[in-house]
Amino acid sequence: DGGITQSPKYLFRKEGQNVTLSCEQNLNHDAMYWYRQDPGQGLRLIYYSQIVNDFQKGDIAEGYSVSREKKESFPLTVTSAQKNPTAFYLCASSIVGTGLAFYNEQFFGPGTRLTVL
């Protein structure tokens, strides 16, 4: 089955601790994205990558880091510098078109719910 997997489903972080959220896709998509969702709010983009070994900051990148060593994988690290990390984290992927083919339908994984203790 093709799809996007995220792990763990729930994650608890202590103050001052770095944690890494996993995102894997087998859809052969070039682009991958990380979003954060807070209660009652829309999705905000943290980081995105359109090709292996390259990624760009989104709107709220401070306190987060990513890597893109493989096409299938785009892990997100929430560092101790992120002061309010409690949120629902969503990974998505899409094809990368060009020009008018750049429709950018993004498909989401099941999410990781991170709580700071």
Add this chain to the structure above:
Amino acid sequence: QKEVEQNSGPLSVPEGAIASLNCTYSDRGSQSFFWYRQYSGKSPELIMSIYSNGDKEDGRFTAQLNKASQYVSLLIRDSQPSDSATYLCAVNSLSSNTGKLIFGQGTTLQVKP
């Protein structure tokens, strides 16, 4: 002004009625428009994409796009209790060419039996 705006609701409709969800956007360069459905505690699920002015129908769902007025809407016919969810509008700007989707905050729909 927010880039993508939706009424947060809740929008309450009786079972079998038509639910109308609206979204406005500020970037006139926007080219691609999406509706996602998100059940409580779950991740968003893509239900409709629309790229050209006019209507696009898929089963009970119809997306409507008016680029001149900068709005996109989603109609759900014969609403069912299982349609109760938050509906997110998302917009992609071709001018940015970055793959960045801008999401509205979502409209909560309640379908009452």
